[in-house]
Amino acid sequence: MPDTFPLVVFDLDGTLAETAGDLMGALNHVLAGDGLPPLPVDQARSLLGAGGRALIRRGFASAGRPLAEERLEGLFAAFLAFYEAHIADHSHLFPGVVASLDRLEAQGYAFAVCTNKMEGTAKRLLEVLGVAGRFRAICGQDTFAVSKPQPGALLDTIALAGGTPERSVMVGDSRTDIDTAKAARVPVVAVDFGYTDRPVQDFAxxxxxxxxxxxxxAVADLMARRSPEGTIAFKA
Incomplete structure (x- = not known):
């Protein structure tokens, strides 16, 4: 598809931005409301990566407190309210992000975000960090009927950005991202500094x-491996 621009789709937390301090701050706000002690930020890498609701579930489990499912939405609302009020107290882009986007854009690449954050929260964070305008689509957990690791979340993000799976690459930091990309048959680059409780290499x-x-x-190499039929050979 020579007329279709190449697209790089990024995860957000732990991939584009270091957000652990603010996410854990919001989680600890929720835990404190239940009389639970705060969890240290150094536990973030084993807790983050699947969205706010999953973070709350994991936080209560780590604190040894059962969580009734009917309480989750109320806790999630409190989490979101606190997080959005402190969305970038500590968060920042990882080193090299802007320069990398500049280089790739000069080569004709376009960009999108596929995250398990809520869409509005993701857009606000990227606006505060000064890069929201770089992305053709910013899609979150509530954008489509499915979210990661369902492949439709990535495929729908690609479509909304105007790209095609055959000319797209995913960039993420966790098993969720890698599983999503594999299920969508899109090659995936993993960063090794994000939020995962196991080395990201374990997920191939x-x-x-x-x-x-x-x-x-890395992106150029994966794009160059496209077959004449327009697909890319990647790890099963």
Whole structure:
């Protein structure tokens, strides 16, 4: 599909931005409301990555407190309210993100975000961080009828951005991202500095990078491996 621009689809938390401090702050606000002690930020990498509701469930489990499912939506509303009021107290883009976007854009790439954050929250964070305008689509847990790791979340994000799966690459930091990309048959680059309780290499992404300086080469290599039929050979 020579007339279709290449697209890089990014996860957000732990991939584009270091957000653990603010997310854990919101979780600890919710835990404190139940009389539970705060969890340290260094536990974030084993708790984050599946959205706010999953974070609350995992936080209560880590604190040893059962959580009745009927309470979840109320706790999630409190979590969101606190988080949105403190959305970038500590959050920042990872080193090299903007320079990498600049280089890829100069080569003709477009960008999108597929996250398990709520869409409005994701857009607000990226606006505060100064990069929202770089993305053709910013899609969250509530954008479509499905969310990651369902492949439709990624495929619908690609479609909304005006791209095609055959000319797209996913960039993420967790098993959720890698499983999503594999199910959608889109190659995936994993960063090794994000939020995962196991080394990201364990989940067999197509490439692993330790800094955004290496993203351009990884994406170009995966794009170059497209077959004449327009598909890309990647790890099963």
């Amino acid at each position: 992404p197509d490439r692993v990078i330790g800094h955004f300086d290496a993203l351009d080469e």
